[in-house]
Amino acid sequence: MPSVLIKNGTVITMDHERRVVEHCDILVEGDRIRAVGDVSDVGEMGPAGSTGVAGSTGAAGSTGAANAIGADRAIDATGCIVIPGLIQTHVHLCQALFRGMSDDMELLDWLRLRTWPLEAAHDEESIYYSALLGIAELLRGGTTCVVDMETVNHTENAFWAIAESGIRAVSGKVMMDWGDDVPEALRETGEHSIVASVELADKWDGAADGRIRYAFAPRFAVSCSDWLLREVGRIAAQRGAYIHTHSSENRGEIEIVEAERGARNVIYLDRVGLLGPRTILAHCIHVDQAELDTLRRTGTHVAHCPSVNLKLASGIAPVPEMLDMGINVGLGADGAGGNNNLDQFVEMRLAALIHKPRLGPTAMPALRVLEMATVRGAAALRMEDEIGSIEPGKKADIVLLDLRKPHASPGACVDPVSRVVYSAHSSDVVMTMVDGRVVYGGGQLTDISESEVLDRCDEAVVRLARRAGIVR
Numbered sequence: 001m002p003s004v005l006i007k008n009g010t011v012i013t014m015d016h017e018r019r020v021v022e023h024c025d026i027l028v029e030g031d032r033i034r035a036v037g038d039v040s041d042v043g044e045m046g047p048a049g050s051t052g053v054a055g056s057t058g059a060a061g062s063t064g065a066a067n068a069i070g071a072d073r074a075i076d077a078t079g080c081i082v083i084p085g086l087i088q089t090h091v092h093l094c095q096a097l098f099r100g101m102s103d104d105m106e107l108l109d110w111l112r113l114r115t116w117p118l119e120a121a122h123d124e125e126s127i128y129y130s131a132l133l134g135i136a137e138l139l140r141g142g143t144t145c146v147v148d149m150e151t152v153n154h155t156e157n158a159f160w161a162i163a164e165s166g167i168r169a170v171s172g173k174v175m176m177d178w179g180d181d182v183p184e185a186l187r188e189t190g191e192h193s194i195v196a197s198v199e200l201a202d203k204w205d206g207a208a209d210g211r212i213r214y215a216f217a218p219r220f221a222v223s224c225s226d227w228l229l230r231e232v233g234r235i236a237a238q239r240g241a242y243i244h245t246h247s248s249e250n251r252g253e254i255e256i257v258e259a260e261r262g263a264r265n266v267i268y269l270d271r272v273g274l275l276g277p278r279t280i281l282a283h284c285i286h287v288d289q290a291e292l293d294t295l296r297r298t299g300t301h302v303a304h305c306p307s308v309n310l311k312l313a314s315g316i317a318p319v320p321e322m323l324d325m326g327i328n329v330g331l332g333a334d335g336a337g338g339n340n341n342l343d344q345f346v347e348m349r350l351a352a353l354i355h356k357p358r359l360g361p362t363a364m365p366a367l368r369v370l371e372m373a374t375v376r377g378a379a380a381l382r383m384e385d386e387i388g389s390i391e392p393g394k395k396a397d398i399v400l401l402d403l404r405k406p407h408a409s410p411g412a413c414v415d416p417v418s419r420v421v422y423s424a425h426s427s428d429v430v431m432t433m434v435d436g437r438v439v440y441g442g443g444q445l446t447d448i449s450e451s452e453v454l455d456r457c458d459e460a461v462v463r464l465a466r467r468a469g470i471v472r
């Protein structure tokens with residue numbers, strides 16, 4: 001089993017004690033963390049003195065020989081901060097190709113005038129390269145796991161991109177069988193939506209050595225019939241599957257749901273059987289106390305997406321109140337079509353800042369925000385025993401940051417968690433590891449040809465915009 005020794009970093013473990021350990025080694029064996037801290041007594045590591053792969057991780061420094069315990073490879077993390085792989089609990093890889101094409105609109109116009117026509121214009125190739133584009137940005141920026149919502153068609157091609165790229169993902173085909181202004185290519189019957197989703201779930205749930213999981217993903221109550229939502233609730237409960245949907249992002253959305261279904265959004269979603277500990281709701285901005293109580297009672301998780309909530313002028317979710325109540329909240333960038341980037345460092349900084357004017361400077365301390373980006377994201381996926389922290393036995397999803405730069409210095413006397421949340425940029429990531437494999441290092445993605453993806457995306461977006469009838 002290949003082994004890697006990450007040497008001498010400052011490790012923000014995010015373990016139960018939230019320990020930060022300086023001059024700390026991490027021993028990775030296969031896809032898991034074997035030891036953290038003193039790794040000298042872990043026993044035989046395979047062929048003694050084997051040199052393995054040397055010199056390929058760049059800024060973090062890599063050497064095949066500089067370890068005394070016989071690991072196949074050593075990565076020198078001296079001067080680096082080491083964090084658990086970041087987890088984004090709400091993204092749309094299929095929208096990476098729409099970046100910059102739908103600025104300065106509110107949600108329902110953004111959907112009807114831009115995003116739905118663009119999604120309708122996708123083909124197999126454009127979905128595939130859109131997903132690779134999004135994943136390239138995510139891995140470069142230290143995000144190792146996402147909860148992803150695709151579009152109605154061609155989801156299979158996004159799964160291929162996920163499988164090939166090395167990222168960990170919970171993803172699903174979007175489901176929509178209801179509502180006005182939906183382009184022809186996105187119209188599907190509820191029955192077809194269910195059959196297609198179950199087929200994808202059967203094929204992809206647990207694929208890529210368990211890196212891929214399936215989520216049933218009704219888009220939101222405005223574009224789903226009552227029948228479809230109830231069927232999703234029933235089938236997901238039967239299968240023990242994830243449910244991922246949007247809720248209470250926009251006031252117009254809430255008015256439509258109240259008029260058509262006779263209840264506020266979260267109450268309605270509970271009524272049709274969609275809420276529970278396997279469900280992640282994106283946004284939850286406009287929620288009243290009864291809805292907050294329902295989220296807590298059902299153990300439903302929330303994905304906070306501060307950038308996109310500001311950019312679409314949607315509002316600010318009551319996240320500190322949710323956390324205080326015991327509602328679990330993760331963090332995500334949403335789609336690049338709305339956000340314009342998929343940068344968890346931007347989301348962390350914003351999540352820390354936007355609640356302070358209303359609730360005071362201690363409403364969202366840096367550690368609380370980093371918890372949302374790591375252990376709380378893992379809890380939202382019910383993977384808290386597998387990912388989200390750097391501890392022996394967990395999956396080796398690990399990120400190295402080089403913060404020896406003016407924008408994040410000085411480092412002495414400063415809490416490393418503060419540096420990560422308030423000062424770091426995604427471009428400070430020098431190594432991203434998923435399942436014990438380096439998927440980004442030395443400025444290069446391991447499994448994605450970045451230049452090819454950029455070229456193909458430039459070509460695809462022209463065809464896409466033409467098919468969508470959008471003048472650029």
Ligand SMILES: [Zn+2]
Nearest residue numbers: 246282334335
């Ligand atoms: Zn979304």
